[in-house]
Amino acid sequence: MIVRTLLFALPLLWLAPPASAAVTPTPTLVYAFSRFEPYKTVDTDGKPGGPYTVLLQELARRSGVQLDIVHCPLQRCLALLQRGQADLSIGIRGNAERDRYLDFLDPPFAPPTATMVLQRHDDPRPIRHYDDLYALRVGVVEGASYFQRFDDDRLMRRDAAPSARLALRKLAAKRFDVLLINAQQGRQLSRELGARQYRRAELQFPGELPRxxxxxxxxxxxxxxxxxxxxxLQQMLRDGSVRRILDGAAVQAAHAGSKRSGRSLHSMSTPH
Structure with a gap:
């Protein structure tokens, strides 16, 4: 009986996988997350979200990788990417400096978006041309890239704020004269903070780079x-997943903004 048992067990040893054939752990990528409403948001519990985060999470799931999120201010996120301590991010515009340490995934997930110029509602000054900005204090977000002419302009007087939300508050408080901001983000945040405080200048800059x-x-x-x-990502674009993620989040943001402001909204463009 003992001999028969051993003979039966021997073939099973051949079927057992060697220790080296153990299941390979799922690769992990670190997502450097900086708040950029309404595309990258933080809920009341401090959990990162928003359409850009949802898009990356779905892309990671389909690609068979795990996504770990590191929440950091924009400049800190860029430093992590520059040192290879974070693997990827989204909602970051390329420029000559960043292109030294950032590679951008093809295909693009959305077309470019415009940069708008916001003024206080009671500011009567017309702003129609780029040169009109030289006489003003121009508000920006720390570490943000806008468009090449502005980024390279050393004569422009800039005043930075840590976030777009704080930048809008500084504009309302007359800490600077105008604010350069992503058009979609500007519409969203100005509604939240009080649309009657702000107005859009005639000057607007078209987007240069696809996202x-x-x-x-x-x-x-x-x-x-x-x-x-x-x-x-190509498959997600082909099957409409990217569009549904971005459009669905835009509708939710518009609905939330209209509730807060009590005003009707125009259609919202795709997030940047």
């Missing part, structure tokens, strides 16, 4: 995953 997911050039993990991420 892409940013990858750290110094991250071996994300560079290895890049072909898979690109293929899955």
């Amino acid at each position: 892409r997911i940013a990858l750290s050039r110094l991250s071996p993990a994300v560079q290895a995953a890049k072909p898979r991420l690109a293929a899955q």
Whole structure:
């Protein structure tokens, strides 16, 4: 009986996988998250969300990778990406400096969006041309990139705020004269903070670059995953998943903004 049992067990040993054939752990990518309403938001419990975060989470799921989120101010997020301590981010515009350490995933997930110029509602000064800005204190968000001419302009008087929300408050408090802001973000936040305080100047700048997911050039993990991420993003664009994520979130943001302001809204553009 003992011999028969051993003979029966021997074939099973051949079927058992070797220790080296153990299941490979799921790769993990670190997402450097900086708040950028309404695209990257934080709920009352401090949990990151918003359509850009949902898009990355779905892309990671389809690509078979785990996404860990690190919440950081924009400049800190950029530093993490520059050192390869974070793998990817979204809602970050490329420029000459950033392109040294950031690689951008193709295909783009959305077209460019405009930059608007906001004034206080009671400010009568007409702002129609770029040169009109030289006489003003121009509000910006720390670490943000806008468009090449403005980014490279060393003569422009800038005054920075840590976030777009604080920048709008500084504008209302007359800490600066105008604010440059992503058009969609400007509409959303001005409604939340009181639409009657602000008005849009005639001057507006068209978007220059389509929107892409940013990858750290110094991250071996994300560079290895890049072909898979690109293929899955292409599929998400093809099957309409990206559009549904962005459009669905835009509708929710518009509804929430209209409730807060009590005003009707025009249609909202795709997030930046």
